[in-house]
Amino acid sequence: MAASTDVRIIDQRTPQERERPFLPGAGKTWLLPFYDAFTRVGGVRALHERAVELAGIEPGQAVADIGCGTGNLSLAVLAAQPGARVTGLDPDGAALRRAARKARRRGVALTLVQGYADRIPAQDASLDHVVSSLALHHVDDDGRSAFARDALRALRPGGRVTIVDFGGLSSNAEDAGNPTHGHGPAHALRHLPRPMRSRVAHSPVAARDHGDGIVALLAEAGFSDAGEVAHADRRFGRVTFVQATRP
Template sequence: MTKNTPAAETTGRHGHHDYLPAAGRDAMLPFYDLFTRLLGARAVHRTLLRHADIAPGARVLEIGCGTGNLTLAALAAHPRAEITGTDPDPLALRRAESKSHGRNGIEYRLAYAQDLPFEDATFDRTLSAFMLHHIPAEVKPALAAEAFRTLRPGGQLHLVDVGGDVTPADGYAARRLLSNPHVTGNLGDAIPTLLRSAGFTCETTESRPHRAIGRITYYRATRPA
């Protein structure tokens, strides 16, 4: 059975809209799934899950699950895993809950990435897809620290986002990306540096241009055993 924190009734303790919503604004949320599908999110999620190599019975956290697309994909690919999706947006979580239709193995929690409501060393894998660029620069170190804290020793964070070694040669979208204030903090080695500062070892597992959003890069960060 899906276990939920009631998104319609609960508010984040830091207040509403001190985050960038998944679709940019609440009014666009009904179109979010279609928009991300057109951008190829399903293929990105499959690649991220392949890198994550989730074992049967693993406890898996998604930080910034939005409307639950990656959370549901993880459960479909790994039905014996225990999947928890977190997000600070109650409207997005309400949609995720509705799409889950009472499936076993999924729990949704209203939570900020920098203040996760879990004990230390709870999860074997943590996933994050296109979430980091939503987070203000001053909050990112706390996010990385929480991801580290809640992973078991030897556990891994698998993260994909816009950014990495973006160059103008990656195309028009990449050239616009170089001056986008939401993603400039992801460029170059900024993400590995952030994760290493929290105690992770970190490597880039894949990076490729994307015609619509510039460049997407995948990372594997491991909490040392």
Template sequence: MTEKSSQERDYLPGMGKHYLMPFYDVLHRVSGLAAVHDDMVGLAGLRAGQRVLDVGCGTGNLLRAAGKRHRDVELTGVDPDLKMLARAEGKLRRAGLPARLDRGFAQELAFADDSFDAVFSSLMLHHLDGPSKGEMLAEVRRVLKPGGVLVLADIAHHGHVTEGIAAAGFTLEPTRTRKLRMFGEVGIEVAKVH
């Protein structure tokens, strides 16, 4: 696990408060979010040797789902919360899944252009303000290889999310939705670099 960021930023931790972090994985299990992650991994169409980035990886649940289904992909996660990353590191190690985990911010990804074949982001976008959402999507577009895919899930959202994704240079598929037990509906966006 490395610490990388050229500047510090404020961020909203998973579940909104640092002291709620111990309940993060419990909530993941009871909410039905594992099924959303399985959908996301399937929609990404991952193949052997591809490089995968999870922006706002939290405790590594989506990375673990991707790695268990595709043991031959290279996993990378970024999150601003060192405690979440420490938990992700332990969880991925116990699953026998090698992964690179970096402390970083969605608006400032410390990777070269065209570095990844697929980028995931799950229930993180709503934590960002309007300008930061645009910065994050531009950064994701920058680090994706030509033909790469962004698979993003977030609480049910309006057209401004899809408009922002399109404005960042992606071609969008129709939004898919899935109900969660506790949070209502989640929208899943699949967007490809054109």
């Protein structure tokens, strides 16, 4: 079993960023202890496992999990590929402490960084993979664009980004026909647990993940072959898996 010293939390925020607002994973800070229960009910673990499968992470590769929250995607990476070197990034210090406890219980090595998606903790061209799950939908437009550009910077040539988030290429057509049915935003909001429903409803960019929003985001940043590679329908709506490669 790995020693507890293999799990660490680093605060990379600047003094100015310490007051920077962010939306907690469960919508409200006091709901954090229930967040993992919400995700279990929603079947999010299977989404993480699918994302890891699609990413194709190999032993020894460096992976950054953006918006890692309580660490579930990071831990899914390590469960599938124990030899990976994983760093989780999130602005929520309480969520990172919860992720650290979970990693120590599992005896895995994990670096956790408190910071924001527009400043990935990695040297230029040093990462093999950037992954993210259900996080980008509550980052504003400027932050999303900055994330995509910084992911391109941090990935080595041939490195891959894999993003899981609400939406999908078929969502727009369904929602245009009936905004209260199908697998789009309205359907998703009805079926989310109330705290998570609040999180998505108050996101300024949630709707922009639908259709080809994430694909366009990555393509505009300079990634090649950006596209939806899979989707999954859950009780809270459609989730898309998008991948792209750094040229």
